Amino acid sequence: MVSRKKWSYAAFVCLFLVMIALVGCSSSGSSTENSGDTSDGDSTFDGQTVKVQLIGDFNMDDATDPITGATNKGLKVVKEEFERLHPGAKVEFIIMPWEGYVEKTQAMLTSGEADVYQMPGVADFAPQGVLEPLQTYIDGDDDFSLDVFIDNQVEGWKALGPDDEELQIYGLPFLGDARFITYDKQLFDEWGVEYLSDYPTMEEVMEKAKQMTGTNPVSGEQNYGIWFRGDWSSAFTLVNLAEGQNGSWGEGFAWDEVKFSFDSPEMLKGLEWLLEMKDYAPNGIVSNQGNEAWLTEQNNNAIMLNQGPGDLVKQAYAQGLEDRIGIAQEFKNAEGQGGLFAGSPITIAKNSKVKDLAWEWIKFATSDYVQEYLFEERGLIPSVKSALEFDSVKETEQLMGPIFEALSTPMTPRYPWGSSQPRFILTSEVEAALTGQRTAEEALDRAQKESTDWVESR
Structure with a gap:
């Protein structure tokens, strides 16, 4: 017969090992801090791939910044983080230069080449019926709020679909810009x-x-x-x-x-x-x-x-x-x-076959994790209020302060003839x-x- 003392010690050891295992599972799971994580490691999207079109000088791999000489992290870190937060899902990037982006985007939308688009010309594309309205996704997602965005940014990107009588949300702010x-x-x-x-x-x-x-x-x-x-x-x-x-x-x-x-x-x-x-x-x-x-x-x-x-x-x-x-x-x-109201929203293609995963990408792209990446690694302007608390923004507040003010005071909605x-x-x-x-x-x-x-x- 095992003594009470030995049994208590064995029980303690077992309990301790269980606690270690639980902590290990927690630390190896997904962290929600600053990553836009709303899935908690959800595998709902196992086997799905979301294709994301981006415009500009994005790189998948690390590269030397020609201005500062520092090494900038490539999009691969963004890809890895999104896929970590959505086990089994994949994200693929299609990067195009600004030159001729309107015509190229039109061709991609027609052929169904991507699911998510960086869309500065949303006012021109929404009336064609090729973009998914986002209000239903916003209303149905308790973990998401439009309040995260800098004032006037959401309103500025509203557009009219082919059957709309009032301006609707077809894109959410991704890259901020101002004059x-x-x-x-x-x-x-x-x-x-x-x-x-x-x-x-x-x-x-x-x-x-x-x-x-x-x-x-x-x-x-x-x-x-x-x-x-x-x-x-x-x-x-x-x-x-x-x-x-x-x-x-x-x-x-x-x-x-x-x-x-x-x-x-x-x-x-x-x-x-x-x-x-x-x-x-x-x-x-x-x-x-x-x-x-x-x-x-x-x-x-x-x-x-x-x-x-x-x-x-x-x-x-x-x-x-x-x-x-x-x-x-x-x-x-x-x-x-x-x-000028400038910048780029992100949108979901009407013909996308992975719209729910595309919505997860949009939320992720507007999270602190990605917005901070865009500013620190690409020199692009965030569209979220929380950016004011980024250490990198505080270090450059002398210039970024008035830039953020300019972001909140352009004419809205955007000039419909701007593109x-x-x-x-x-x-x-x-x-x-x-x-x-x-x-x-x-x-x-x-x-x-x-x-x-x-x-x-x-």
Whole structure:
């Protein structure tokens, strides 16, 4: 017969071993912290593969950052984490360059090549009936909330499907983006000019640009008061100038309701302002030249209009120029809104055969794990409020603070023509005015007529 003492000891040992086993199982399972895990290791999707299309310079493998020289982790870490959280499921990435992405995305949607799409042109694709509406998934998922996103980001990506009477959610914010005004504090100091206010007016920008065009009194080098891109983004620059006067591009969202105001008094004043500002800019703005020294010690442009984050933060900190860069907001209307709503949402293809797994990917892609990866490894801007607490964001708060503010105050919803022919019509006419081919009034009259004709014949 086993003594009570020996039995108690044996029971204790057995209990201890059971506890170790339980702890081991817990630690080898999925962690929910900062990973967007809502499945708790669920094997519901065993054998399924979700194909995800991404646009840009993503890499599967680790690569050396050309700006910082550091090694950036490839998408393989994202793939491994998603598959860890969803045992038996697989994710495959289809990466395409920005060049020609609209046409390529259209072809992929038609052939059913992917399940999830990075979709900056959601307003153009949703009306075709090729995207899955997401409200049902949102309503049916107790572990998901739209409150995680930065203000106005969800609203800005709403679109109209073929049978919708009101804007609906077809995509959720994935990559944040914004436009703002940047300036070189060192040049302002050398010229003895006060820094731009946080919300400058057109008059303030013009006056300060005038003061800093000429021979720098300290360096003796030629300086220019302003730089702006006179080609690709000029339509958006012009529309923002109208917004700063409480004007707009027009109204409507569905194509049969769109009415342009490209020839409005506010647009005319804005284009005339750009034509005058050209006198304080370097040659070559219509061909995207004259800003080659920006974000270097030799920079010679004081103010930069309609700037996006791009590599701004990464490059400024890599070169130790973060204290030299100032950020002001774009021109805002009386309600505090103005500027291009930019970035990329993610969507589910209507013809996807793994929609539930695709929804799991969308939740994962908007989790802290992926959003932090995008910022730290790719230099891309997060779309979630929690990013304000990322250590990497706090370390760059001097620049990221005003960038996040710009993310929350653009015009929403997004310009419905932002990826369509009217954008290119207006851009072409702004270029014509900047190169002296037409007066501002002639250019805007043509833009108004051609854009209206395009919509009516669509």
